[in-house]
Amino acid sequence: MGDENAIFKNGGISLNISKDALAVWKNHRQINARDHEKFGVIIGSCSEIKDEYWVESITTPFPNDRSTRYSFLLRDRNHQKAVDLAFVESGGTSIYLGTWHTHPELIPTPSLIDKMDWLSCIGKNPGRQLFFVIVGTKEIRVFVRTSFGFTKLIMES
Amino acid sequence: MSIQKHFNTFHDAIKLSKQDDAYKTARERDDSITNEVRNAFKDAGYPVIEDFIQGSISTDTAILKKSGDFDIDRAIVIDCDNAPDNCVKPKITLCENVLEKRGFQNAKIKKPCVTADYKNENLHIDFPIYRKNGAEYELAIGKRNADESNRKWEEADPRGLKDWIKDKSSYIGSASDKLSQFNRLVRYLKRWRDEKFSEGVAAKIHSIGITVMAKQCFSPSFDSDGKPDDLIALKTTVSAMLIHGYFTAKANCQYQVSVFLPKKPWRDIFDGSSVNTGTQFRNKLSTLEGKLQDAISETDEIEKCKILREVFGDDFPVPEKSNNSASTRKAIFSSSGAVGTSQGA
Amino acid sequence: MNYQEIVSHLCDQGYLATLENVSDLDCLVVSHDFEGGNLKLIHFCVDEIDCLPTFFLGNFSQYGNLAHVLPLEKFDLGSVCVGDQDSVSVNFEQPKLAFQESLERHINLLTKTILKVAWNTEELLREFYANWLRICDDSSADFICAASGDLEEVQVFSPVSGRKWGFGSKYLGITHCASSLAEFSYIAQQDKNRSIAGEGFIIPLNNLKPAPTTSELLGEWYLQTIKNNYISSKFEQKKGKRFWLIFNAQTPSGRTWFGIQLSIKGNGKKSLPKNEESLKNWSISPIRVKIFNKEKIMPRSGANLGLEGKSVLMVGCGSVGGEIVYKLGAAGIGNMVLCDPDIYTMDNIYRHVLSDHFLGCNKAIALSLELDSKFPWIKTQYEIRKLLDLRNTNHLNSFDLIVIAIGSPTHERLFHDFLVQNHIKTPVINTWLEGYGIGGHAVLDLQNANGCLRCAYVDLQTGARGLSSNLNFLETDQNLTVNHAGCGELFLPYNSVSAAQTALIATNLAIGTLLRKITSSSKVSWKGDCSDVVSRGFSVTHRYTAFDKSLQILPLYNEDCDICHG
Structure with a gap:
């Protein structure tokens, strides 16, 4: 984690995660x-x-x-402000792409609450492809919604 | 882009067929010389009763040589009743009355055929001469001055061999597509040979040998949609070639190669070949198998292509990297997207 | 059936069970004490158990009104509903266990209804409609009501005389508000010759009492209901010979509609009875009310209200297209434009949904008429045009979905080129079937998503653009058509099952797309039997041989498609 970009793929879609973002996730792992x-x-x-x-x-x-150790509530307006700022500064190419959170487990799996929240995120952004990241203590997993439910992207080695 | 599409590009770059523009001169020369052969043989009292192209052009397995040379294999057939007992005679007729008259300095009578080169046009022609008795063919074997014990009309089956290579009756379902895949595999293998062996050794790994081996070991591969997968097919075919029994182990990790013609005269195509040829052939084929497996395991398109270029040479395409965000045109959106509140557990 | 064994098993389990004779019938009687009372459960002996054994509640009248328990007339017994009998799989090889299981269910339910008064009342209201139906006269005509449910007057029309089925066989109530609704015009146009039966009122009830258990108790129920709910004084003062009171009330199972009819005994006109005394002048009977509005009918009959606002352009109204529009209509699509230049002919009869009285009619017009009369809330239009005549950006962008079922790959690819060049945003489904029952396909092209129609046309052998679809099960370059009468009379043999099956996969994609359940470009195929194809000497593709994903929605994207990968 963190030395270079990571690419996750699923079918026709790939997600390229910058090393800066990976570094932040590495530092925020729920290890203790x-x-x-x-x-x-x-x-x-x-x-x-x-x-x-x-x-x-x-x-x-x-x-x-x-x-808490096992839940979170994201509600601060500063998240939206950060998205809006990036959107304006990029000339309309940088947008909200989804959410991330940590889990205190090695290989994270989404809970029912997670999935329901993701559905509501998708509902708020019709027509947009969103990605949902869970950072475990060992692995990072990326999920997208497909016709078959939430599926994880495969990381390119 | 799929790896198959890159194989298709590679195949387009190396394949040679009679209709190709690159083959135009060869085709014209072939037509005009064949006409003269017909006239000369008529005058000599053994008129040509049929002629046909044999060799890789006729079986759709020809490739462009890296040297740019073209080969023509034109079989000339005369009737058995008119054929002289001395089988070298028509060969001399062809050599002297046709080729030398046209100014070929290097026309030569070789054991199985008469050959000549168009020096300026990178064109090499081979004329095997057969006599035909009913449906049976016999090839004129013997050099110019061969005595009776060194020359003979030898049983052969040029058309049978051609049909055997082009046979698709044993391919169940999508037979034409499978035969096309086989043709491509033979071309890949021939280009691999030209790329990986020294000129001298490559000349000893006969195309017909590769073709017969590939035919006997061919394992077609298509995905469930019916899209060919030449990489897998080649890998499994090569693996089968290695264990089929063509290579006999000798002392000191050396190998003797032998592949028998599947038709008359049933002879060993590699008859008289050295253990050096056999050993190199076997070991390089084994290396090829490993590289193909590497290419199969590799998931990145560009890395895959790089491995295959190493095997097949520069005609195998390697796409430009386009995976970074800077070089690709980005979508522009009308809004930044709604964050709202989110929760999780 | 060995009842001795069952009795001894139940006794072993701690029940007080005996075999008795009640009203000359053999019975298994169980007496069960519970906190605050005793239950007497009676099972009439049977030869074989084909469902969970039933027990009746003895001394029923002493318990009052119990949810899930209905009186058995003449006897003082209650019939207990412990669940959907048909859906329980019964262990008939071990009758004693089935009896024990059933007994436990009965006791649990009965003690709960008796002891938990609030729950009992709620359950009684939940089953209000079912209980109301029980006291209604089976032979009387239903009352169909087109109304919003607010307090208002309703005009009542009689059934058309002699009519045994259809809307014409029912009473019809129409309110002033409803006469502007689509449903009104739909019902009204079904039968125009009705006579006025009388008048009545739509009365919303805020204070609903459980339904009376017998029709004798209806009068009492009525008086209490009138007393506890608001009825405008205008209605109260109105005089008449016959009144229809159409009630609606919120119950735990949704808004319930039901009604009563009051007819005066003898002559004269009177206002609505308000006490026991005045009620004596009226005969009162319960009626079944069927509310006719889309919020009720569409979900109940299998349609999705979420599709009502959607607009679909259907190009091609042949056997496949005809099936698709029927299915889309049944799913609840509100607006459809049907396009086809063709005439419905005799050659189509057996594989087309249209009936033969449309012979000679344009297929789009005929289907439009059929859909309008079949689905009350659908709005259809037709266009006598071909696919390539529809290349108009604004027009195409005005739809939520375009479905193409014309079976012409060339036209479909040309049309797709137009969509790409003009950045049309509407999702498009192309669907087609192959002859001889070998299969059919549907392709969903979501614009701005990976995968397009051309992905289904990539030549798999070369990776270049192909002329026929790579989804196909029959090899290309085979002459599959049958020539019956020379050029212009060629046709591809297939039957209506193939057409319907193909329509199903296309419709599934369509509904999934419109409900945003399918968010990526997709393909679906169904694979049929190949015996007809083989016997005619045709060959199938590799895909046919390998295909094992019939009806599954698969990603459409092909990595060699030059349009997706331009």
């Missing part, structure tokens, strides 16, 4: 028994034909957010 869940939104762009997506930056918890 008292670490709370960390989370934020994913900001990035995509190719014109929408087959390649790039994670450019991510946000981390702000003061009005809440979290």
Whole structure:
């Protein structure tokens, strides 16, 4: 994690995660028994034909957010502000690409609450391809919604 | 882009067929010389009763040589009743009355055929001469001055061999597509040979040998949609070639290669070949198998192509890297997207 | 059936069970004490158990109104509903276990209804409609009501005399508000010659009492209901011989509609009875009310209200297209434009959904008429045009979905070129079938998503653009058509099952797309039997041989498609 970009793929879609974002995730892993869940939104762009997506930056918890070791609530307006700023500065190419959060497990799997939240994120952004990242203590997993439910992207080695 | 598409590009670059523009001169020369042969043989009292192209052009397995040379294999057939007992006679007729008259300095009578080169046109022609008795063919074997014990009309089956190579009756379902895949594999293997062996050794690994081996070991591969997968097919075919029994182990990790013609005269195509040829052939084929497996295991398109270029040479395409965000045109959106509140557990 | 064994098993389990004779019938009687009372459960002996053994509740009248328990007339028994009998799989090889299981269910349910009064009331309201139907006269005509449910007057029309089925066989109630609704015009146009039966009122109830258990108790129920709910004084003062009161009320199972009819005994006109005394002048009977509005009918009959606002352009109204529009209509699509230049002829009869009285009619017009009369809330239009005549950007962008079922790969690819060049945003489904029952295909092209129609046309052998679809199960360059009468009379042999099956996969894609359940370009095929194809000497593709994903929605994207990868 963190030395170079990571590419995740599934069928016709690939997600290229910048090493900066990977470094942030590495630092936010829930390794200690008292670490709370960390989370934020994913900001990035995509190719014109929408087959390649790039994670450019991510946000981390702000003061009005809440979290415990096993849950979080992302509600601080600063996440939206960060997205809007990136959108304006990029000339309309950088957008909200989804959310990320940590799990205190080696290889993370989404809970029912996670999936329901993701569905609501998709509902708020009709027509957009969103990605949902869970950072485990060992592996990072990226999920997208397909016709077959939420499926994980495969990391290119 | 799929790896198959790159194989298709590679195949387009190396394949040679009679209709290709590159083959135009060869085709014209072939037609005009064949006409003269017909006239000369008529005058000599053994008129040509049929002629046909044999060799890789006729079996759709010809490739462009890296040297740019073209080969023509034109079989000349005379009737058995008119054929002289001395089988070298028509060969001399052809050599002296046709080729030398046309100014070929280097026309030569070789054991199985008469050959000549168009020096300026990179064109090499071979004329095997047969006599035909009913449906049976016999090839004129013997050099110019061969005595009776060194010359003979030898049983042969040039058309049978051609049909055997082009046979698709044993391919169940999508037979034409499978035969096309076989043809491509033979071309890949021939280009691999030209690329990986020294000129001298390559000349000893006869195309017909590769073709017969590939035919006997061919394992077609298509995905469930019916899209060919030449990489897998080649790998499994090569693996089968290695264990089929063509290579006999000798002392000191050396190998003797032998491949028998599947038709008359059933002789060993590699008859008289050295253990050096056999050993190199076997070991390089084994290396090829490993590289193909590497290419199969590799998931990155560009890396895959790089491995295959190493095997097949520069005609195998390697696409430009386009995977970074800077070089690709980006989509522009009308809004930044709604974050809202989110929760998780 | 060995009842001795069952009795001894139940006794072993701690029940007080005996075999008795009640009203000359052999019975298994179980007496069960519970906190605050005793239950007497009676099972009438049977030869064979083909469902969960039933027990009746003895001394039924002492318990009052119990949810899930209905009186058995003449006897003082209650019939207990412990669940959907048909859906329980019964262990008939071990009757004693089935009896024990059933007994436990009965006791659990009955003690709950008796002890938990609030739950009992809620359950009684939940099953209000079913209980109301029980007291209605089976032979009387239903009352169909087109109304929103607010307090208002309703005009009531009689059934058309002699009519045994259809809307004409029912009473019809129409309110002032409803006469502007689509449903009104739909029902009204079905039968125009109705006589006025009387008038009545739509009365929403905020305070619903459980339904009376017998028709004798209806009068009492009525008086209490009138007392506890608001009825405008205008209605109260109205005088008449016959009134229809159409109630609606919120119950735990949704808004329930039901009604009563009041007819005066003798002559004269009177206002609505409000007490026991005035009620004596009226005869009162319960009626079944069927509310006719789309919020009720569409979900109940299998349509999705979420599709009502959607607009679909259907190009090609042949056997496949005809099946598709029927299925889309049944799914609840609100707006459809049907396009086809062809006439419905005798050659089509057996594989087309249209009936023969449309022979000679344009297929788009005929289907439009059929759909309008079949689905109350659909709005259809037709265009007598070919696919290539539809190349108009604004027109195409105005739809939520375009479905193409014309079976012409050339036209479909040309049309696709137009869509790409003009950045049309509407999703497109192309669907076609192959002859001889070998299979059919549907391709969903979501614009701005990976995968397009051309992905289904990539020549798999060369990776270049192909002329026929790589989804096909029959090899190209075979003459598959049958020539019956020379040029212009060629046809591809297939039957209506193939057409319907193909329509199903296309419709599934269509609905999934419109409900945004399918968000990526997809393909679906169904694979049929190849015996007809083989016996005629045709050859099948590699895909046919290898295909094992019939009906599954698969990604459309082909990595060698030059349009997706331009």
